[in-house]
Amino acid sequence: MSKKNHNTGNSVSLHDRGHLPLAIMALPGGIKKHFVLCISFFLLYLLADTLSSSIQIVGVSLKLYDLTLPVISALLVLYSFRALPTLGLFALYSFCSHPLSHFLYTIAQLMAALTSYTIYFYAAGKRSIVSFGRSQLSAQRIIWMICVNTIVFTLLHQLILQKSHFFATFDEKIWSIPTLISMQWMMTSCLTGIPFCYLILRACYKPVWFFSYLKQLKEIIIFGPKAVYQIVWILLLVGLMCCLVYIKRDDIIFTDYSLVWLLPVMLWGAICLGHALIAPLWVLMLILLSDSIDNYITLERTFTVDHYIFHLALASSVIFVFSLTIVIVGVMTTRIRKYIRHLKRISLSEPHTGLPNLQALKNDIIRLNSVRLCMLQCPELNTLTQNHGIAFRFEFVKAVVRYLNPLLSDNEKIYYSPGYGILLRLDSINVDRIDSYYQAMSAFRFSWEEMKLGLNFGIAHTVYDQSVNNLSHMVGLLNASTFISLQQGKPEALNLTSGGDDAMSTGVIRHYLQKSIDRQSFVLVAQPIVSTKGHEKYHEVLIRMMMPGNKLCFPNTFLPLAYDAGLLAEVDMAVIEQTFRFMDSLDEDQANSRFSINLTPQSLIKSDFQERLYALFKAYSIRPDRIIFEIIESDIIDSINASRVLRELRKLGCKIAIDDFGTGESSYLRLKNLEADILKIDGSFIRNVVENEFDRFTVMSFCEAANFKNLEVVAEFVENEEIEQMLVTMGVGWLQGYHTGKPAPIESLF
16 A cells, blocks of 8 residues: 555646736737636646645545545636537646556546536526625535536546456446545535635635635624634644644554544534635645545554555534534524624615614714714605605705715715614714805705705714713704704704713603603692682693603693603693592582693594593593683694584583693684683783782783673783782682792692
8 A cells, every 4th residue: 555646737838938018918818817717727727736645555445535526616606518528628738748548537527517517507597607605506506516526526437447447446336435435535625626726716816815715704704703722722723723633643642533532623613714714725735634544544563454444434424514513503603693794784885875863873972982963954844745645755865965975084984873863973063064064955955756856964963972871862852952053044053061861851751750640650739710699610731741860840840741752632631630639539528619621632633532521520420510621722733623622511511621722723603613611821821910010901902702602711920919900800700820829739628
């Protein structure tokens, strides 16, 4: 038995080497590329032939790791059937330069590669030429370019040997353990060698692609596992390879036993570093393992030749399985990483426009200590979107971004959030620059179908740094500032002078608002409304909200949040039930006490309001005549449904009061058409009724109109004795204010 390196290739001599570059430059582009590819293939084949290893066993030559068939297959994958002229020249070169046995070996390779590639080409279609490492084509390539390629080559080579009578031993036994060993090594060669040779050929064919590949490897190393882990991994690989390749001893660690330990080490590399880096490295390791097979599998360590062949078969099987596992794991890891990167891109972009979103802005702000932000908002866009569809909005945004991009520097960026607007992250902000943006957006025109629209924008800007720790709140403030900009007709600067506490207050208030609704835990206070004619007084129920630290939050703070959240009707129902519960707890001597409760327009248009209200009347046994509902004078009163509900409440026995009368438009017209029981004159007319003659005559006119409609009149904001006497003189029947009684907790009334 002897071992040798199979090298039958001759060096290629090139005539007039000094003039070759000029000759190549003179060729047309397609011919020049084909010439470069042809030369690259010949040189790579000669190198692969040099590195190929074989051993002699009982007179039979066994090929181990052989990259010659992978070179041919890789050329076909890269260049498809356009590689046929190159392969034809190669066959002619082999016939002229090599002995007949080697020529027949080459013919078997060419026929196997062409057969397997043809099937693969029609099975994979146009995607067949893409680079290796893609999971979509891995199964096709393993089946056709590896398994079928190896089987066809083995059959053809054996058949040619039989027909040519080069080795008589094959006449008797074609399939044997030596044949199995050669097949497994050839499958390993194709599995790992085709991607490796493809990489080299493509690098020669397209150097730009190769540089991007090197950049990818650099990113894998830099952004991969920690440096200490990579160093430990490299040391383990070097140690195992030294045991297998460079140290020849009888200890078990220096035998094929150590092959088993290569799998977990290489698997870690495939999982953590991916296919692009591990695949070429594994090829180099296989070249060393095949070239130095006598070091870890020798006849001296076995009992017989049969035992030796068995070890070779087992080692070739292990190496093939390892290679298959490493390739599949590397490909799947690459796919998973690509999918994760895709998900990350999705999470950082607005799906309809592809623009970076607020999360992307937040990440960039973390990376940058301080940024300048400018927001563009077009309120009219909401109306146009309703008229023309949602596609109008996103096409409009993309058109604005295309319009603005030339005005930005390389480091600046545009973000978009459908809930707010377009955000610009700028390197610098000054008055002239912001004004130029404002003028540019004033000149912007958007073409949609046959229309060309010029829309007005509000522009606000601010400086955002790490001291402001709530981006969402800041963007909300910036958005509000754009509306001020739109009204004033100039850009608006937002000064963030407060820290994060104020930014949290809105969220805290919203939380306690929901909590107060769910638990019906509003703080109820009542202010007396006294009669100037000796009737029993009644009370208006007012609400507060208890915050942490026993601090009271007033309606002007939390009701706007309730309005934005669509919770005003729920607030009303919670207050009504809390009031009814208090009334139900009163003694019999307070059975005639009356309470006035404010109703928001949102309650009146709620479809289930009446049903829920009637259920509360029944549950707490409250007489409807003890309840007065106050309705704010507003446009919603003109709603048909609201008017119907008010009529039903009056039929039930409740009284209806018009609150803040005189502040709305066309108050007398509403008074003419609306059926009510009580008219509450707004305090803005009452506070100066003594000094201001116009206010005095206005109040007198309200009283006359109310008397004509048989309405009782309540004057709000009665703050002193003079106002009270003036109102009594005018005939006002009811007074409400700090002079007649301050609001007090409802539990303290009786």
